[in-house]
Amino acid sequence: xxxxxxxxxxxxxxxxxxxxxxxxxxxxxxxxxxxxxxxxxxxxxxxxxxxxxxxxxxxxxxxxxxxxxxxxxxxxxxxxxxxxxxxxxxxxxxxxxxxxxxxxxxxxxxxxxxxxxxxxxxxxxxxxxxxxxxxxxxxxxxxxxxxxxxxxxxxxxxxxxxxxxxxxxxxxxxxxxxxxxxxxxxxxxxxxxxxxxxxxxxxxxxxxxxxxxxxxxxxxxxxxxxxxxxxxxxxxxxxxxxxxxxxxxxxxxxxxxxxxxxxxxxxxxxxxxxxxxxxxxxxxxxxxxxxxxxxxxxxxxxxxxxxxxxxxxxxxxxxxxxxxxxxxxxxxxxxxxxxxxxxxxxxxxxxxxxxxxxxxxxxxxxxxxxxxxxxxxxxxxxxxxxxxxxxxxxxxxxxxxxxxxxxxxxxxxxxxxxxxxxxxxxxxx
Numbered sequence: 252x253x254x255x256x257x258x259x260x261x262x263x264x265x266x267x268x269x270x271x272x273x274x275x276x277x278x279x280x281x282x283x284x285x286x287x288x289x290x291x292x293x294x295x296x297x298x299x300x301x302x303x304x305x306x307x308x309x310x311x312x313x314x315x316x317x318x319x320x321x322x323x324x325x326x327x328x329x330x331x332x333x334x335x336x337x338x339x340x341x342x343x344x345x346x347x348x349x350x351x352x353x354x355x356x357x358x359x360x361x362x363x364x365x366x367x368x369x370x371x372x373x374x375x376x377x378x379x380x381x382x383x384x385x386x387x388x389x390x391x392x393x394x395x396x397x398x399x400x401x402x403x404x405x406x407x408x409x410x411x412x413x414x415x416x417x418x419x420x421x422x423x424x425x426x427x428x429x430x431x432x433x434x435x436x437x438x439x440x441x442x443x444x445x446x447x448x449x450x451x452x453x454x455x456x457x458x459x460x461x462x463x464x465x466x467x468x469x470x471x472x473x474x475x476x477x478x479x480x481x482x483x484x485x486x487x488x489x490x491x492x493x494x495x496x497x498x499x500x501x502x503x504x505x506x507x508x509x510x511x512x513x514x515x516x517x518x519x520x521x522x523x524x525x526x527x528x529x530x531x532x533x534x535x536x537x538x539x540x541x542x543x544x545x546x547x548x549x550x551x552x553x554x555x556x557x558x559x560x561x562x563x564x565x566x567x568x569x570x571x572x573x574x575x576x577x578x579x580x581x582x583x584x585x586x587x588x589x590x591x592x593x594x595x596x597x598x599x600x601x602x603x604x605x606x607x608x609x610x611x612x613x614x615x616x617x618x619x620x621x622x623x624x625x626x627x628x629x630x631x632x633x634x635x636x637x638x639x640x641x642x643x644x645x646x647x648x649x650x651x652x653x654x655x656x657x658x659x660x661x662x663x664x665x666x667x668x669x670x671x672x673x674x675x676x677x678x679x680x
């Protein structure tokens with residue numbers, strides 16, 4: 252498990268600086284903001300189409316590790332051509348083509364998360380959240396390191412940083428794949444691996460689509476949960492979008508901006524670490540309700556407090572709430588939706604569904620909406636207050652869905668009463 256955690260850390264570390272500073276990098280090469288926005292929009296659209304395809308491919312035929320390695324290799328090579336194109340100031344059409352190519356293999360986040368869940372789903376204590384925690388730590392540390400690196404060596408260092416750690420990730424994944432295959436052959440002669448391949452071979456794309464349709468249409472709890480995930484993604488992007496603008500307006504450095512991300516990650520570490528115990532004891536609806544309530548408190552604090560340059564440090568205290576909120580909502584959603592499918596292996600497809608609802612749909616719409624709110628009021632306070640109202644309405648709308656946690660708890664008690672031990676509860680939904 253230590254080997255997997257190291258790979259998770261390095262993989263998230265390799266992508267955080269590029270994702271965070273790519274817009275500033277393009278601006279430094281005199282790419283107009285309107286064209287940067289167009290490149291981002293194209294990337295979102297291509298990922299919306301390509302991510303489900305990669306998920307289905309990994310669930311149907313190939314191993315997730317093989318798909319993940321391929322995506323990292325192609326993505327890294329494409330990024331090199333992006334650097335060359337910017338240096339030589341080639342046609343913008345070439346940048347669009349490269350953006351399409353890179354986004355078409357941009358499913359590394361979904362595949363990494365599905366690999367984490369697949370590897371840890373039978374763990375008695377650790378679970379998904381404790382391994383996913385290392386990705387969040389890497390994102391926070393990388394944001395600070397990236398800010399320091401850019402301030403000291405310039406924006407061009409973003410490419411060198413990304414190339415180096417992407418290469419380390421590729422080597423780590425290849426080694427993990429080799430050691431995993433060798434371990435399976437040594438312990439069980441590859442029997443389990445062959446059974447998994449047979450299961451995947453029987454899971455055709457049409458079967459995957461039908462299973463997800465049934466999950467969303469026939470399962471009342473999952474349908475309501477998906478709406479909650481989307482609304483939380485819609486509101487969570489509010490502070491992510493407006494807070495950096497506030498920091499820039501108050502003459503905050505990029506190092507401080509990266510520090511706010513690190514602090515938010517630190518706030519979520521205890522929740523990630525104990526996420527499986529929280530999920531088993533309280534249930535996913537409790538996790539998403541508490542996470543939403545903390546989010547509303549954070550937004551109300553930002554809406555009512557007026558910060559100046561001497562009070563920037565107090566923003567760090569508020570950022571602790573962000574990490575707690577994200578950890579509760581993300582781990583609760585992953586555990587609940589992944590365990591809702593019992594008849595076949597759809598780990599990558601379900602993880603892609605979660606990512607699509609939260610990031611692509613929720614945050615995609617949120618970026619546009621909250622940007623217009625900020626332009627209209629010319630400050631962030633009204634947007635924060637409106638976001639808090641939206642999330643409180645979300646909590647009120649789904650207040651009756653606590654019954655699902657109660658039903659789940661009753662089923663657990665029945666299982667224990669029938670002679671099962673508490674450790675067996677890990678595999679009970």
